[in-house]
Amino acid sequence: MAIISTLVQNASATNLFTKAVVAIVLYWAFHILSQLILPKNPKAVPTVFSWVPFIGSAIEFGKDPIVFLKNCQKKYGDVFTFNLLHKRVTACVGPDGNQFIFNAKQNLASAAGAYNHMTKHVFGSDIVFDAPHSIFMEQKRFIKAGLNIENFRKVVPYIIEECNMFWDKYDKKTTVDAYKMFGSLIINTASRSLLGPEIRNALDDGVAQLYYDLDQGFRPLNFMFPNLPLPAYRRRDQAREKLAKIYSGVIQKRRAEPDVKYNDLLQALMDATYKDGSKIPDHHICGILTAALFGGQHTSSTTSAWTVLELAHRPEVIKALRQEMIEKLGSLQAEFTYDNLEVLTLLECVVKETLRLHPPIFNMMRRVVADKMIYDKTGQEIPKGNYLCAAPGVTQIDPTYFNDPMVWDPYRWINKTDPVHKMEVGDDANIDYGFGAVGISSRSPFLPFGAGRHRCIGEKFGYLQLKAIIGTFVKKFDFETVSEAAPKPDYTSMVVVPSDSRVILTRRDL
Ligand code: HEM
Incomplete structure (x- = not known):
């Protein structure tokens, strides 16, 4: 009797385990395929491809966020969305991106929506x-x-x-x-x-x-x-x-x-x-x-x-x-x-x-609180609930604005020969x-x-x-x-x- 009961228990445990593995594989396959083949809204911001659901781009972003953002900018342009532990973050990089986020109206994007859950416990x-x-x-x-x-x-x-x-x-x-x-x-x-x-x-x-x-x-x-x-x-x-x-x-x-x-x-x-x-x-x-x-x-x-x-x-x-x-x-x-x-x-x-x-x-966050925000330069839409990420840390080392940007040179602010000084x-x-x-x-x-x-x-x-x-x-x-x-x-x-x-x-x- 005891042997039969143990066999039944083992069989159902194996069954459960198999079901769990199948579910995970299906979920993972759906995650990959949905990124590759599902039709895209032409107005949507491109989403950074990620191999792992939930984690999204968290590992790459956590390792070196500046390199991650710069690489994504090269691949997707100034505006792109990535997943960070199930949060959807839309980065808007470059001077236009800085302006879009920092000048956003209060009824569109909120800093409180991005930070208050943490700061209220401290302040x-x-x-x-x-x-x-x-x-x-x-x-x-x-x-x-x-x-x-x-x-x-x-x-x-x-x-x-x-x-x-x-x-x-x-x-x-x-x-x-x-x-x-x-x-x-x-x-x-x-x-x-x-x-x-x-x-x-x-x-x-x-x-x-x-x-x-x-x-x-x-x-x-x-x-x-x-x-x-x-x-x-x-x-x-x-x-x-x-x-x-x-x-x-x-x-x-x-x-x-x-x-x-x-x-x-x-x-x-x-x-x-x-x-x-x-x-x-x-x-x-x-x-x-x-x-x-x-x-x-x-x-x-x-x-x-x-x-x-x-x-x-x-x-x-x-x-x-x-x-x-x-x-x-x-x-x-x-x-x-x-x-x-x-x-x-x-x-x-x-x-x-x-x-x-x-x-x-190096980056500052907001949260979209309106039904959607429209990136003015391209007409791309960013949905409610997405986090917005401005990244002056990226423009501050961009050779378009600073000569030899990775070199620490205080005299650049005295000589004023970098392109940033002539920029409108x-x-x-x-x-x-x-x-x-x-x-x-x-x-x-430079912000x-x-x-x-x-x-x-x-x-x-x-x-x-x-x-x-x-x-x-x-x-x-x-x-x-x-x-x-x-x-x-x-x-x-x-x-x-x-x-x-x-x-x-x-x-x-x-
Ligand atoms: C090297 C020194 C500092 C740096 C690099 C710095 C950087 C920043 C940045 C980047 C923001 C904008 C955050 C955002 O847009 O999300 C900010 C906001 C702010 N900082 Fe500073 N800060 C410095 C020193 C200080 C000091 C000394 C004070 C107070 C005496 C201060 C008080 C504030 C306050 C009250 C805000 C406004 C936050 C808001 O409106 O959301 N900071 N700081």
Whole structure:
């Protein structure tokens, strides 16, 4: 009896297994054949061929998205759709593609639709993408207003002080991971400049750990699965709530001492009002501060690391940077100020060139929310629900716009002989979406800070902080990379970081 029952069980298990294999083979065959033989809508955007259903082009895209997008552009033209773990992503590359996505009307394509499922867990509710679009634009206006020249003049000494405190503890000779080193420094400089002395002083008392836990909510895994029952997700949510309490405490204390003056973003937000005359609620202030801090944290850390890695292979540029400081500021001992950093042209071009070749955010996403969008140049249709992908990281290394695009050459921004400098763009730089004029045409091939309604409002602060930090670093250290080979970009985190950023530092006698 027992033998018969075992035989029956084995037979049905084998049966089930065979059925599963047949189903998978049929599904796979349908996936391949449907791409090859099913009639196509002539207005549809071409779809990138993929061998594996569900996975789609995820492996190729994940390995090197820039190479993937460039290869697809060659094969399919500027507009093509690819499957990414069951999400349909339509890439629109080239200056026209940038303009199409960055200038899209809010009722056609939405950034909130692409990002909010992840960002709301980090910034909290009613903030940024979780707020109605017009309120978010007002929130951007508050940040932009807080990042003004008067405040910048005050923050440069803080940044330099933080750099000195940080690096003066280093031994005469030491090996560091540049990305980690700049990450630790920038959380100090940005907290001090944007959030104020109270939060900066609390960093060592657990606030830095809370930022770390919150930051763990900004990984590609969170983009795919924003809410899993895992400890890291619980720590993220607890950190957000604890930080909100700490910020609220600081706000209450400042309100109790109205005569004390602060020049930071926190104070600017406390003093601002929405268009309807209402004060900004504390939980909005907390979320906006976190968004501003996170907006600049990894972007600036990786840009600093790439800059130092590029400089390490170009000693003549390091020499020229020091020479520029001596000529324009009198000596290497001269303290940086907001005004004297403004005249260091080569230093600015060094940062700009790093942002061209190594943009921390090389692509930006939106989601089609209208029934369909029509790509204006060709009349091709993009259906509702598709993600849109703009990729300035592709145009920034396109030889049509930049000579020898893979060469890191800061002098290209001084000599201005690249085709990009003669190119016609649009007059959309003057559009105001609610936070002041955008400042750059979305048709530009150089868009490391994005364009249009979602353009970065931290660009000026970002440059200021980067120039102060890189300038101080170049004064303080001689440096070389551990490995001769140029580091490869690592695309597995939310910003593009160098795969190996170890550098050997030797303190200089000034
Ligand atoms: C090197 C430094 C930085 C880089 C490369 C950078 C890059 C970018 C990019 C590419 C976008 C557009 C995103 C999109 O269109 O989807 C953006 C938006 C934004 N950035 Fe930055 N950023 C930097 C620093 C900062 C800083 C320091 C702050 C705050 C003080 C900041 C705050 C923001 C905000 C609030 C937005 C608006 C997002 C939106 O409207 O959807 N960023 N940034």
